[in-house]
Structures are given as structure tokens and as C-alpha cells.
Amino acid sequence: MCKVCVVCIETMAARQTILNIQNLVNPSLLTVKRNYKRWLAPTLKELKRRKMKMGPEPPTRRSAFLEWNYHAELFAFGKRLGEEFRKDLLQRAFTHRSYIVQEEMRQKEVGIEDPKLSLEDNQEFIRRGETLMSEYLKCHLRVALPRFPEEGICAVHGYLMTDKTLAHVSRHLGTKDIILSSDFPVEEVTLATTLKALVGALAESSGAVRAREFVRDFILTQLAGRDINEFWEIKDPMRTLADILKRDGRGEPEPRLINESGRNTILATYQVAVYSDKQFIGLGYGESISIAVEMAAHDALKRLFHTTENMKPIPFTVDVRSMSYDESKWNTSVNDWSSAKVENVDC
Amino acid sequence: MVFTSLALFVRNRGPDEFWRKRKILKLSAHFYGRRRNCYSIAIRAVHRALVSATKGRKLKKEDMVALWETRITAGCEEHNMTYPLFREGLVRCNILLNRKTLADLAVWEPRTFKSLVKVAHARVSQDGLAGVTELGDPPSGIITRGMLK
Amino acid sequence: MTAYKRVQQWNTFARVWHLYDATWQNPFESAQRIMKYLKGLHKPIYHPLNDCGDHVVVINSGEIALLGDEWRKRVYFHHTGYPGGATWTLAWELHDKDPTMIMKKAVYNVMDGNLQRRYTMQRLHIYPDDDVPEKIKQNITNQIRQLRPVPKRLDRYAPEEVQRFPKVMDWPKNYILR
Numbered sequence: 001m002c003k004v005c006v007v008c009i010e011t012m013a014a015r016q017t018i019l020n021i022q023n024l025v026n027p028s029l030l031t032v033k034r035n036y037k038r039w040l041a042p043t044l045k046e047l048k049r050r051k052m053k054m055g056p057e058p059p060t061r062r063s064a065f066l067e068w069n070y071h072a073e074l075f076a077f078g079k080r081l082g083e084e085f086r087k088d089l090l091q092r093a094f095t096h097r098s099y100i101v102q103e104e105m106r107q108k109e110v111g112i113e114d115p116k117l118s119l120e121d122n123q124e125f126i127r128r129g130e131t132l133m134s135e136y137l138k139c140h141l142r143v144a145l146p147r148f149p150e151e152g153i154c155a156v157h158g159y160l161m162t163d164k165t166l167a168h169v170s171r172h173l174g175t176k177d178i179i180l181s182s183d184f185p186v187e188e189v190t191l192a193t194t195l196k197a198l199v200g201a202l203a204e205s206s207g208a209v210r211a212r213e214f215v216r217d218f219i220l221t222q223l224a225g226r227d228i229n230e231f232w233e234i235k236d237p238m239r240t241l242a243d244i245l246k247r248d249g250r251g252e253p254e255p256r257l258i259n260e261s262g263r264n265t266i267l268a269t270y271q272v273a274v275y276s277d278k279q280f281i282g283l284g285y286g287e288s289i290s291i292a293v294e295m296a297a298h299d300a301l302k303r304l305f306h307t308t309e310n311m312k313p314i315p316f317t318v319d320v321r322s323m324s325y326d327e328s329k330w331n332t333s334v335n336d337w338s339s340a341k342v343e344n345v346d347c
Numbered sequence: 348m349v350f351t352s353l354a355l356f357v358r359n360r361g362p363d364e365f366w367r368k369r370k371i372l373k374l375s376a377h378f379y380g381r382r383r384n385c386y387s388i389a390i391r392a393v394h395r396a397l398v399s400a401t402k403g404r405k406l407k408k409e410d411m412v413a414l415w416e417t418r419i420t421a422g423c424e425e426h427n428m429t430y431p432l433f434r435e436g437l438v439r440c441n442i443l444l445n446r447k448t449l450a451d452l453a454v455w456e457p458r459t460f461k462s463l464v465k466v467a468h469a470r471v472s473q474d475g476l477a478g479v480t481e482l483g484d485p486p487s488g489i490i491t492r493g494m495l496k
Numbered sequence: 497m498t499a500y501k502r503v504q505q506w507n508t509f510a511r512v513w514h515l516y517d518a519t520w521q522n523p524f525e526s527a528q529r530i531m532k533y534l535k536g537l538h539k540p541i542y543h544p545l546n547d548c549g550d551h552v553v554v555i556n557s558g559e560i561a562l563l564g565d566e567w568r569k570r571v572y573f574h575h576t577g578y579p580g581g582a583t584w585t586l587a588w589e590l591h592d593k594d595p596t597m598i599m600k601k602a603v604y605n606v607m608d609g610n611l612q613r614r615y616t617m618q619r620l621h622i623y624p625d626d627d628v629p630e631k632i633k634q635n636i637t638n639q640i641r642q643l644r645p646v647p648k649r650l651d652r653y654a655p656e657e658v659q660r661f662p663k664v665m666d667w668p669k670n671y672i673l674r
Contacts (some may be wrong), residue, residue, distance in 0.1 A: 227498065227500065229498075229500065230498040230500070259637065260637060261510050261511065261512045261513060261635070261637045262510070262511055262512070262513055262551070262635045263634045263635055264631045264632075264634055264635055265511070265635060267510060267511050269506060269507055269510035271507070284503070285503055285504075285506070285507040286503045286506070286507075287503070287506055291503065292503075295499070295500070295503050298500070
């Protein structure tokens with residue numbers, strides 16, 4: 001029994017519908033066939049039974065199926081993104097080193113002594129893409145969040161550059177079927193590196209400006225609707241807050257209990273506010289007093305860094321050309337942060 | 348020998364019942380016992396389920412409206428206002444927000460809701476409706492620019 | 497879920513302990529108010545499936561005031577289930593036996609008769625006087641406003657205040673009051 005593929009089962013049902021359509025279109029035939037034949041259901045059941053008996057089908061590449069036109073897919077991919085890619089660069093961006101190695105091994109097995117493949121791998125593009133992405137993301141975040149400390153910027157940037165995020169973007173752009181690599185199903189690492197290679201290829205084809213716009217539109221937008229404070233974990237918020245206030249010349253932070261409920265129950269809640277020189281600077285709540293104090297310190301820091309829930313959202317329509325890519329212009333580190341340093345910034 | 352009349356005994360048995368019954372059994376896949384597998388029992392259960400679904404669509408809307416009204420009432424009471432007066436005040440100010448929006452505001456935008464309550468209170472005090480005196484003094488910070496007419 | 501979201505949810509759905517002083521209040525009107533807090537109808541996040549009810553501690557339930565003739569005429573019926581097990585108890589008799597029962601029954605009867613009722617009643621704590629256990633006193637963080645204003649009794653005023661108060665008329669010095 002030949003290996004049953006999904007296509008065979010569907011053609012049978014399709015044949016029935018085609019017959020129906022034909023009869024509808026050509027009413028001159030006396031027999032009007034509107035129903036599925038009696039043999040269709042039992043045949044489908046038998047095919048299903050045999051398929052179950054053979055066990056689960058291993059996943060196959062999309063390129064193994066019919067109607068696979070690699071060049072057409074590449075072209076469509078480029079156009080879908082709305083970018084102008086040079087054909088050979090785009091093809092190179094999807095070709096991984098592992099694939100080339102695999103092809104060479106295959107050719108050697110067949111017997112060809114000196115395998116000469118006209119394919120080039122995408123390692124150079126990956127490197128270029130990674131540096132461009134990294135540099136752009138950091139610049140944009142620094143422009144969008146001028147009061148946020150450098151450690152926070154690095155944390156957000158680190159999250160955006162993880163394999164998981166990049167693989168998520170890559171998969172939904174549709175690179176999964178076009179990638180040429182030895183591993184199947186395609187791994188997260190491969191997807192992530194392919195995206196970096198795409199950025200590199202785009203920089204080569206259309207210029208750095210288009211590549212940066214690509215990074216802004218596809219990778220930075222993963223931050224939409226997310227709280228940027230969740231990426232950066234401040235170990236001891238109270239001590240950090242105390243240091244910052246000291247540098248500002250303000251009083252020490254004083255936590256005070258504002259509200260509590262059900263002190264002796266499991267569902268005890270405490271609301272704590274932090275004051276400095278009798279001025280309110282932050283509010284926090286929690287299951288116990290220590291948690292509430294910590295959250296209050298976090299809240300005070302958020303208010304200082306302007307990253308509260310009602311902050312101005314990170315702009316995604318910034319003109320890429322107007323940003324200066326000065327590597328040395330970092331945000332202040334949290335260990336040197338003080339209000340005086342961010343005074344002239346409007347955010 | 349050719350039996351010419353044999354062909355006349357071939358009768359069309361009708362369409363395959365499998366597809367007709369499959370439509371019903373798909374709907375009864377999550378029922379209990381024979382009601383999900385046996386057609387004659389499933390058809391009755393599916394009919395009752397579809398009737399309940401039809402009736403339920405109306406009831407769901409009624410339930411949601413009642414829930415929204417409860418939530419808005421709770422929000423009003425927090426700011427020392429009653430729901431009928433609140434509604435009347437907003438309508439008179441031409442703020443025609445529906446109950447769903449008001450309930451969502453009461454939950455997620457408490458300060459906006461408080462300002463709405465204040466506007467309604469000001470309007471209701473201005474018009475002198477019954478029950479205003481129990482609410483206390485009308486709020487002072489309402490900037491009307493002559494729009495609370 | 498980030499720590500911030502976690503504590504935000506904890507705070508939103510926290511159970512609050514309310515105090516209600518039932519001195520000289522109508523238990524049936526008070527029961528309407530208390531029921532609202534017990535079910536969570538005072539919260540904009542209310543939903544019957546949400547379990548958003550709060551605790552209410554009622555004190556001085558021995559000092560409640562019933563309307564008019566109610567003390568003498570209101571009857572509480574109870575049947576044990578066995579033959580001859582019917583009892584009709586007047587309000588004042590019930591109050592003598594257990595000063596918290598009238599308040600408890602009032603709240604119980606004003607609730608919807610569904611299966612949540614017994615569960616919600618567990619969150620109601622009634623005490624006949626001011627004496628509340630220390631642990632429960634520490635839980636309480638809100639007071640529900642009384643429905644009827646409680647006037648101050650004449651014998652609670654200081655005698656100097658009573659004498660200082662302007663009088664319209666006064667009995668002659670040698671007049672004997674019966």
C-alpha cells in the first residue's frame with residue numbers, strides 16, 4: 001500500500017463536488033447527482049484506519065510537496081515585506097552553513113570527488129545584521145526612554161535580541177519554509193539567525209536606512225503593550241532609591257503603612273507609601289509588609305524614570321534618519337542616576 | 348441469455364445517511380452517554396440544545412445588562428450617588444454612554460468615572476430633581492462653560 | 497505574570513473587614529446594607545462567580561431596636577422535623593436566649609436563597625456587645641455608616657452641660673413632681 005498523503009483523501013471528496021458542480025452547470029443530463037456516493041464514506045473510513053495503523057506521519061518540508069517554486073517563494077517573500085532585495089543576496093541570507101555541509105556530504109556519498117556548490121552561506125550577513133539590529137535597538141530605546149538607566153535599556157535590548165523573540169518574529173514572517181538548513185523541523189536558533197541574516201542582506205541591498213526601518217517595524221514593535229519594567233530586575237530597590245535621593249539632596253526614603261486589611265488572615269493585604277522629606281514619592285501593595293515596601297520602592301523608581309503604567313508609549317514611527325547613532329552616548333547608569341542629570345530632557 | 352428486466356430492479360436507495368447523521372452527531376460530541384453516539388437519541392438532545400441556545404442568546408444580553416447595572420451602581424455608591432440620578436444627570440448633559448462603557452469605566456478608569464459622577468451630580472442639583480438633597484452638597488470643581496444647560 | 501501584576505491582582509481582590517455598630521438600629525434595614533457588603537455588591541468588580549464578598553463584624557447586636565410592636569408581636573417559627581417539634585418564639589424571648597439570633601436571621605432572610613447563602617453567612621460575625629476577640633479586631637479596617645443617627649441619652653451628658661443649657665421654663669422650687 002503506497003504511502004497515503006493528505007492529497008489523495010481530499011481528491012475523492014473533491015471529485016464528488018466536481019461531479020456535482022458539473023451536473024449543476026449542465027442541466028441537460030437527466031440524472032441529477034447532488035449527494036456523496038455510497039462508497040465514499042466507507043472508503044474514507046478504511047483509509048483513515050490504515051493511516052492510523054501506520055502510525056504518525058513524520059513532518060515533511062513544504063518543499064517536498066507539489067507546487068513548490070523556490071524562486072517564486074523568495075520573490076514573494078521579498079515583496080510581501082515591501083522591501084527591495086537583490087535576488088542573490090536574499091537567497092544567500094536563507095542558506096545556512098549546515099545546509100551547505102549537508103549538500104557537500106551528499107555529493108561526496110554519490111561519488112563526486114570535488115563538490116563545487118555555487119551556494120554561499122549567510123554567516124557574514126548574520127554578523128552584520130546582528131550588529132545593526134543591536135545598535136539600532138539601543139539607540140531607539142535611548143531616544144524613547146531618556147530617563148531610563150542604561151542597565152534597563154540593556155535589559156530590554158537583551159530581551160528583544162533573544163532567540164525566542166527573534167524566532168517568533170521570523171516564524172510569523174514566513175521564513176520557516178524558505179530556510180535552507182540541515183535541521184528539520186527548523187529550530188529556534190536557526191530562525192533567529194535567519195532574521196539577523198535578512199537584516200544584513202537588506203542593509204546590503206537597500207541600504208542601512210531601510211534595514212533600520214525593518215528592525216524598527218518588526219522587532220521593536222514586539223514591545224507594544226508590554227511593561228518595560230518587567231525585563232529589568234532591580235535587586236534591592238530600597239537601597240537604589242535611597243542612593244538616588246541622596247544624590248538629589250533629598251531626605252531618606254521612609255515607608256509608612258497607609259492601609260491594611262485582614263491582618264490575621266491568609267488574604268492579608270498591606271498598602272505602603274514611601275515618603276521623602278514628608279513628600280509622597282511612591283505607593284505599593286502586597287501580601288506582606290516587606291513585599292509592599294519593596295513594591296513601593298519600585299513604584300517610586302518608576303515615577304522617577306517615567307516608566308509608570310500611564311507613561312507616554314514608546315514611539316514606533318520615529319524617523320530613522322533623524323536619530324544619531326553615537327555609540328558613546330549612553331544613558332546614565334543606575335549607580336550614578338540623579339534628577340539633575342536628566343533635567344534637560346523632555347519626556 | 349440477456350435478462351433485460353434485471354436492470355429495472357435497481358432502485359435508488361437515496362443519499363448516504365452517514366453525511367446527514369454526521370451533521371447532527373458533530374453537534375452532540377460533548378453530550379453524556381448514548382446522547383452523543385446514537386443518532387435517534389442524539390437528534391432529540393441536539394434539538395433541545397439548539398432551542399436552549401436560541402433562548403439563551405436573549406438571556407445572555409439581559410444578564411450582561413443586569414451585571415453592568417450592578418457594577419455602575421456600585422461605582423456610583425462609592426462616590427455617594429444613586430444609579431437612577433446618575434443616569435438622568437448624564438442624559439440631561441447629553442453624555443449618552445451606554446451601560447457597557449460606563450461599567451468598563453467604573454472598573455478600569457475610576458477617575459474618569461468619578462468625574463462623570465460629579466458632572467451628573469452638578470446637573471441634577473442644578474435641575475433640582477427628587478432625591479438630590481440626600482446626596483449632600485453639589486461638587487464645586489465642575490467647569491461647565493455654559494454647557495450644563 | 498510579573499510581580500507588579502501579581503500584587504495588583506492581590507490588592508484588587510483583597511477581602512476587607514468592615515465593622516457595623518448595631519446600637520439602636522433597625523436590624524432589617526441594616527441587614528440590607530450588610531448583605532450588600534457580604535456579597536461584594538459595593539465593588540465595581542462584582543460578579544456572582546468572583547467570590548468578592550467581604551467580612552462584616554456586627555457589634556452591639558444586643559442593643560438593636562425593632563419597630564413599634566415588633567418585640568411583642570414578631571414570631572420566629574422553628575420545626576425540628578420530628579412530630580410535635582414546632583416552636584413559635586416571640587422576638588423578645590429569642591433575644592433573651594441569644595442576642596445575636598435576630599440579626600443573624602435578618603441577614604439570612606434578606607439574602608437570595610441559593611447555595612452561596614450559607615457560605616456567605618460564614619463571613620458574618622455578630623457579637624452581642626463591644627467585646628470582640630483581639631485577632632478579629634486587628635483585621636477590621638473599615639466602618640459601615642449607621643442607617644439611623646443614634647441620639648445621645650440625657651443621663652450620658654455631664655451634669656454641668658445639662659444645667660448650662662437654656663431652659664424655656666422650670667418648676668417652682670417647692671413644686672413636688674409625682
